[in-house]
Amino acid sequence: MSAPFVSIRNLQNHEGKTVAVRGWLYNRRGSKKLHFLQVRDGTGIVQAVAVKGDDEELFERAGQSGQEASVVVTGSVKLDERAPGGVELKLTDFAEVGAAHDYPLGKKDHGPDFLLSHRHLWLRSRRPTATLRIRDTIIRAIRNHLYQEGFANVDAPMFTPNACEGTTTLFEVDYFDDTKAYLTQSGQLYMEAAALALGKVYCFGPAFRAEKSKTRKHLTEFWMLEPEMAYASLEDAMTLAESLLAAVVGRVLEENRTDLETLERDVSKLEAIVPPFPRIRYEEAAAILKDKTGFKFGDDFGAPDEAAITEGLDKPLLITHWPHEVKAFYMKRDPEDDRWALGVDVIAPEGFGEIVGGGERATDLAFLDSQLKAHDLPEEDFRWYLDLRRYGSVPHAGFGLGLERTVAWICGLQHIREAIPFPRLLHRIYP
RNA sequence: UGGGAUGUAGCCAAAUCGGUAAGGCGUCCGGCUGUUAACCGGAAGAUUGCAGGUUCAAGUCCUGCCGUCCCAGCCA
Numbered sequence: 001m002s003a004p005f006v007s008i009r010n011l012q013n014h015e016g017k018t019v020a021v022r023g024w025l026y027n028r029r030g031s032k033k034l035h036f037l038q039v040r041d042g043t044g045i046v047q048a049v050a051v052k053g054d055d056e057e058l059f060e061r062a063g064q065s066g067q068e069a070s071v072v073v074t075g076s077v078k079l080d081e082r083a084p085g086g087v088e089l090k091l092t093d094f095a096e097v098g099a100a101h102d103y104p105l106g107k108k109d110h111g112p113d114f115l116l117s118h119r120h121l122w123l124r125s126r127r128p129t130a131t132l133r134i135r136d137t138i139i140r141a142i143r144n145h146l147y148q149e150g151f152a153n154v155d156a157p158m159f160t161p162n163a164c165e166g167t168t169t170l171f172e173v174d175y176f177d178d179t180k181a182y183l184t185q186s187g188q189l190y191m192e193a194a195a196l197a198l199g200k201v202y203c204f205g206p207a208f209r210a211e212k213s214k215t216r217k218h219l220t221e222f223w224m225l226e227p228e229m230a231y232a233s234l235e236d237a238m239t240l241a242e243s244l245l246a247a248v249v250g251r252v253l254e255e256n257r258t259d260l261e262t263l264e265r266d267v268s269k270l271e272a273i274v275p276p277f278p279r280i281r282y283e284e285a286a287a288i289l290k291d292k293t294g295f296k297f298g299d300d301f302g303a304p305d306e307a308a309i310t311e312g313l314d315k316p317l318l319i320t321h322w323p324h325e326v327k328a329f330y331m332k333r334d335p336e337d338d339r340w341a342l343g344v345d346v347i348a349p350e351g352f353g354e355i356v357g358g359g360e361r362a363t364d365l366a367f368l369d370s371q372l373k374a375h376d377l378p379e380e381d382f383r384w385y386l387d388l389r390r391y392g393s394v395p396h397a398g399f400g401l402g403l404e405r406t407v408a409w410i411c412g413l414q415h416i417r418e419a420i421p422f423p424r425l426l427h428r429i430y431p
Numbered sequence: 432u433g434g435g436a437u438g439u440a441g442c443c444a445a446a447u448c449g450g451u452a453a454g455g456c457g458u459c460c461g462g463c464u465g466u467u468a469a470c471c472g473g474a475a476g477a478u479u480g481c482a483g484g485u486u487c488a489a490g491u492c493c494u495g496c497c498g499u500c501c502c503a504g505c506c507a
Contacts, residue, residue, distance in 0.1 A: 032462075036465075112499085
């Protein structure tokens with residue numbers, strides 16, 4: 001009878017038993033008489049120990065495989081203080097499934113260009129696997145939280161006939177014969193339609209921006225969560241963003257301690273993410289910047305401005321009531337002061353910057369019509385959108401949350417390119 | 432797109448005032464019975480991004496091109 005297959009994550013539950021681990025050879029150390037085979041399987045890393053005297057033939061075979069060869073190691077599970085992770089396998093059988101020679105990635109010292117060019121292999125390393133496991137937890141926590149809050153998932157189209165917001169640059173694609181289509185930069189307008197059908201909805205998919213950004217906070221393809229709620233206000237959107245972020249961070253703290261450790265993330269910074277989050281108006285934020293960054297009142301906040309505003313804060317900061325000039329055409333104006341748009345940005349602490357942007361949407365048909373004209377947007381493309389105000393318009397609000405920025409923040413990543421499996425950047429579309 | 436850096440072996444990286452290419456990882460050979468990115472000894476591996484220029488002499492100085500990184504704008 002062959003040994004049962006066990007995930008490395010669950011090994012400590014099988015002490016004394018003989019089990020098999022299916023994985024890849026992460027590293028091999030040892031001497032003429034002793035091999036330490038470090039095997040990874042996606043759930044963890046364990047070392048298998050082979051002693052020459054025990055079984056000469058097995059010892060010989062086990063010493064042949066190169067780094068990242070796929071292997072099945074069988075052995076008895078031992079708790080041993082000397083083993084990394086405290087558990088190891090005493091090798092009783094070894095099989096190489098697929099050989100690997102001259103694996104390109106070493107165990108240390110690589111530059112970002114080299115690593116990104118080998119992203120398909122880099123994915124196997126400790127940092128990427130830890131990051132991707134946390135990304136998975138974050139996605140799951142988001143969907144769970146929204147499900148519990150009564151949201152329905154309604155996906156938006158990727159091909160769109162126009163610029164959703166009419167601001168940023170779009171990727172253009174041929175759409176049969178002589179029609180052009182664009183890759184979506186946001187599903188929000190479609191979510192507004194869906195919210196008027198289902199009440200509380202969200203979409204969670206890729207978004208595309210053709211801006212030639214070259215910063216550590218931008219990708220040309222990224223994933224965005226966009227909840228939208230009918231009969232809701234700016235306040236409701238803020239409450240949701242706050243509870244969602246707290247739930248997500250809490251879930252990662254529950255499920256990914258080891259991964260956070262691998263990433264050397266300061267966990268105390270995440271444990272501080274407990275509601276309520278501070279809320280200030282644009283005017284107050286601007287006052288903080290006075291004589292600090294050269295910021296001009298009325299402008300949007302730049303990266304240095306955000307850093308200065310959030311300096312010393314240990315929670316995300318919600319900034320509301322923006323000059324309507326810096327926000328999108330569909331933003332509702334503050335009924336008490338027409339200068340302000342009822343928008344909210346959420347700025348993550350520790351300098352990670354904006355992770356959420358949203359607010360309350362304009363409901364008045366005539367107002368939106370004038371906004372389209374003022375922003376020079378083609379009315380025929382937005383006819384359907386105006387219909388939403390023509391037939392049973394209600395107050396509604398929502399926001400967009402950048403998944404990779406959230407992952408980068410929670411994981412403590414210096415660059416957003418590590419927060420997505422295969423980053424698409426200005427000059428990088430391979431692999 | 433603008434500003435600033437940078438390009439040396441498969442990878443990381445040093446080289447003073449211009450003086451004739453360190454070291455480490457990996458690979459190969461040898462050693463080690465508990466390693467933790469193991470360690471010790473030995474070997475192979477470089478038209479110093481490309482094209483020109485200055486000089487007795489250029490990795491080093493100059494010009495152009497290319498690549499990459501960082502910062503900014505745009506935003507999630």
